[in-house]
Amino acid sequence: MSDVTIGQRGRLYSHTIAHVAPAGFKAPFFQAFVDIAEGPRVFALIGAQCPVESGVLEDGMEMRLVIEPLADTPENRNTLTYKYVPVRAVAGGDGRHA
């Protein structure tokens, strides 16, 4: 048995902006499916560097993995998870938490 690293890169399959959020999350926030390079399609959140606005993401974009807190909330601030951000620079992104 040996460890294999997957999911470093992928392609955005679909995305939306959710204007309601379950407990522990802040609306609005992006939700997406990403086809990772190794094959599977995974549900994923989008990294905080992307401003939550329509037009920022485009289905089919190349994405890369980031490891971030699940959400900027007291419940989830200390839980790390996988998220994706576009490989190319995001228009309008200022790096702040959205």
Added chain:
Amino acid sequence: MRDVSIIGVGAHATGRFTDKAIKHLAYTAIWDAIGDAGVQLRDIQVGYVGNSLGGLLTGQEGVRGQVVMQHSGISGIPIVNVENACASAATALRGAWLEVASGAVDVAIAVGVEKMYVGDTARTIGALSAVSEIDLSQMGMQFTTSYAIHPKINLKEKMSKYGWTIADFAKPAVKNSFNGSMNPLAQHRRPLTIEEVVQSRVVVDPLTLYMCASISDGAAAAILCASDVAARFSSKKSIRVASCVLRSGLYRMPDDDRPDSATIAANVAYEAAGVGPTDIQAIELHDAMAPAELMLYEWLGLCGPGEGPKLIDDKITTLDGRQPVNPSGGLCSRGHPVGATGLLQVAELVWQMRGEAGPRQIEPVPKLAMAQNQGGLLLGQDSAVYAITILKS
């Protein structure tokens, strides 16, 4: 397997009933069904009780079926608890159907009940999220999201591929709100316009508030009986269960080209019933979000790819059409108390097939009807549960 008939149905209205627990909601449905069927309590030999969220929302984690049934005076007989997300009631129906079809019993009851109003919307949303695979709900996945961007639905892709518009997504909600306006059991009884639906607030882009089923309390029940002894209890028109199919979702990779799992379940049901999709004269389907109804038209074989909105434009699926869909008002108008929905659908079809549906009666009275119910979401992309029931009179 023996022929099985539904000889009685009952339902509690859907909506917000803050003074009632699940056992009170179920009581109304159970006793309406018993009265409708003409059976005595002692005739009922087995019970299946569907409920999804009661553990998290009421704290009654176990034996909800026995609690609910004993409150209605039914005890001693075998009672089976059924949790299968939003398809819990259809799954309970299948359990009761199998009991009778196998010859184990002559008379069985199926109940579906849900209590979603608990005074804390976030808790209800949390419980609802927890009926999908927990890895998804812990990431903030909600059903509304899945109905917008799920690979099988992907509404933005449908807009570019089929030319569908936001107004097309609103059409099922408008049609169903009209049907629901004539249903005394319905939660939302105001007929909506395309403009109202489109302009209601965005919940998960591009889904708006009136395209989404809301939180709801409710219950429904059905009494099933071996067809050859049905006349002993009831003089009403016998409604035979032509097929009752349950499947679970498939694990799908992005290049998966197998049919949608609703299609797979429906095809099994059509074959078992010896009918085709265009033969069906009344349909209740799982429009938890309005655009899903457009996709289900395709998946159930009612139309070709992208033709969903046309079925409403051409008045095929309207109440006065050739294949009326969601005469009850569907999940968005009649209501979606999740663990009760599958039996609310069946109760509506039984009333329609007996000509008892009042101002929303389908004419001519349908002789062949279908209920489609599904629930849960798995990491493997599909819903967890797919259920189809076909009824014949």
